[in-house]
Amino acid sequence: MVKKNFDYYFINSSPYTLEAQAENADGSYALSPISVPSTPLITAGSCEITFETHLTHSSGDFQFRTDTLPPHDFRESINPLTKATSGPLEDMMQTPSVIGSDFSLSYGMFDAGSESGTGLTGNDQIYAYLTPSQQNWMGTLAAAHPDVRNAPFASFALPGAHDAGTFDLAQVDKLLGDAAAHKALTEAVSSWFSEAGDLTEWIGRMLKHVIVGEAVTQKDNVSTMLDLGCRYFDFRPGHVLAPFRSILPDLYHIHTLIPGQTYKGFITDVLTWLLANPTEIVAVHLSTSGFLEHSTMDPTTEELKSQFMEVQQTTGATSIQIGSAADLQTSYSDLVKSNRRLFFLNQPSLNWFPATSYGSYNSSYETTDPQVILNALGAMTESGQSGKDFTVLSLQATATGQNKINNVIALLRSFSKADSPLMSTKPMMDCNTYPWLLDNVCNLRNDNLLALPNDFVDNALAGSIASVLTLQRCGP
Template structure:
């Protein structure tokens, strides 16, 4: 007999929600008592009917009172570990779903044979919660003390590298005359190495997705999931490929362009126009840019905002805030229509106290991330405008073997960043719930930042906001 292992992580926000994960003759239903637990089983040939049959089906279902809300499946070979037919073979086709009654986020990682230090076990996470599309307003209504407290009292769930959820700009460049310039530019970056320079045009989209995409949901979906802070890095295209769309700013991951900045702003403004109780915070910054020429000026970023507002023409008034809004109450901000706040760092406009460190976060071990989070304290917050606690690791910085595997993979579900998602979440969320109220001041805004932003992180932020307000009372 042969088998392929599957690790899975589930989260249910209430007793009426549960998640059923099964393989051939294995698995079962997990409820809230299984939250943050590492569970696993084997797709075992001994459990698969049929002579010389090796392909088993991994199935998940999100349930409410036993009724199926949403589900997915994937055929996995117990012999080779290769994927067959199913709904999870492409990372970018595993979107979150949000309705008025529930939200479901999920993801699947195809481990293949496993390349050290990455796991050789396939990974699945499924999180089901109530809808958090209007969580700030709902929580403020239920807690008058929160409504009257400064915005600094909130813990906001945030999207790391928020504009890196699409390959549309990359595929446009690869289809044109600047394709080789893009690959040549990637090959000289130390983080990617010369392996990227050997890519064929056919290999390039998958390799770039594995190396650079940190999200897989659109901006409106992230907002519906409850995400209220966006780490956005708007810059013009890398000089060698700038002729593709001169002067237009995209989210930049090193030199890989994601979603256009004006389009992002339009999405946020249009969403805010239909969600009058919610506040969105944006950090426009230039972290990690490959070339200084890509950096915009504060004036250009303002021009993009003005253009986005003019394009959307919101029906309701929208006042733009800065860091001074953090000391104003939630109620006052909503009453004054100050519901889009910028904590930019392009020209040093704000200062953040951030857990991120290049060395600590280049890891596949969640204990290393917890160590970085544990180093954050109230004394360190002094002199900064707000605090950021980063939950994701950077597996792509954990060794050349990881880069090589990401570049040469034949699977569209093989992102190294996705390989650690469920395992890290299962450790960081409970740690944050226990320690943020003890370790940090309740008088400074706290942001939880993560790759593949999800509803479980929003649930954690809601619980922490409740705890902080209770401590302030």
């Protein structure tokens, strides 16, 4: 008998039904049908799908479904020989969140391999979060609660996107389509793992797969992230390395050296969305954190300013005013009235709308242990917030930094498109950090804007966490 283990994490704060079940290869239940309740916040558990070795013609499966309008049904099958999954979750980059007229649904899966030494879980991970629509959560909250409407923007808690532009692989595809650029990119990525010997040939053969596993922290585009309730964006605009500059001459989100969405495209998406959603405010943190070569990749202040102004004109968004750190104590109501709804809280060295921050992220985040992240969050203090413009509680774990060589070897050996080390920790971290936020953010200052960046933006962070914290922080 062979088996496949699944961990599941479900949230349902909507008026609709979210149900799940799992079946063994012989048709019996590995997980009897469950209907996810509204409490506790997260319904989590494990199940073991089994296969008799002689039943190679059949497969087990894991399923979750909603009775939303329209309904959604996701059934992932497991091959009894390879234990590989197939179905709507088999490719991480093809699992877009669903935005309905009155609901949002975000979901994802990590397909665990059999490699040892990675430090990653050996169980497949599935999550699905179903909430009411989060598209206008700020306006809805302010309309219902005068304390929120009249509170300074600094009292808000903002769901955030860590490395917000990594979902866009168009630039990577352009480089892979050019032989010389493909070779140079292979060598550059291989240099991350030079201590393990020469992996260049193998990385070259599976370069895009390695890039997705090592550098992609978001799978939804910016408009969808905004519809899911995201209101804080960690965007890192910069130039590509010199060998790629003739193919990619613009500014892009840079993850170490990997280019993602264009800076202009990001600004276009944000401004276009703000025009369509007049009750919402978005904060953007531009930085060059993690760049491989600051001397050649960092943008100039003039580039950032001129390209923003160009996009503002082309989108017809000149009516939207820019907010800065100096405006954080202005009330939500006054900001909306004056249309000051795009805040820039940028890295001071960029010399454009500078802001200072106090953050939880440190080297310990290179982990797969939720307790390590909770310890980092718990170390944040009111005194540390003093004199800073905003506070950043990072919720993601950077599993790619732990056992780096074994992780990339596992990616090279994998046939799955859902084996991202970064996705492997997403739901288990949420299961720990989201309740922690509800219980502990009260220990921090209420007059210091709170950003909550996470990997793989989801609707629950807005609907079940940030809106609740904002109401608490804005109260008497």
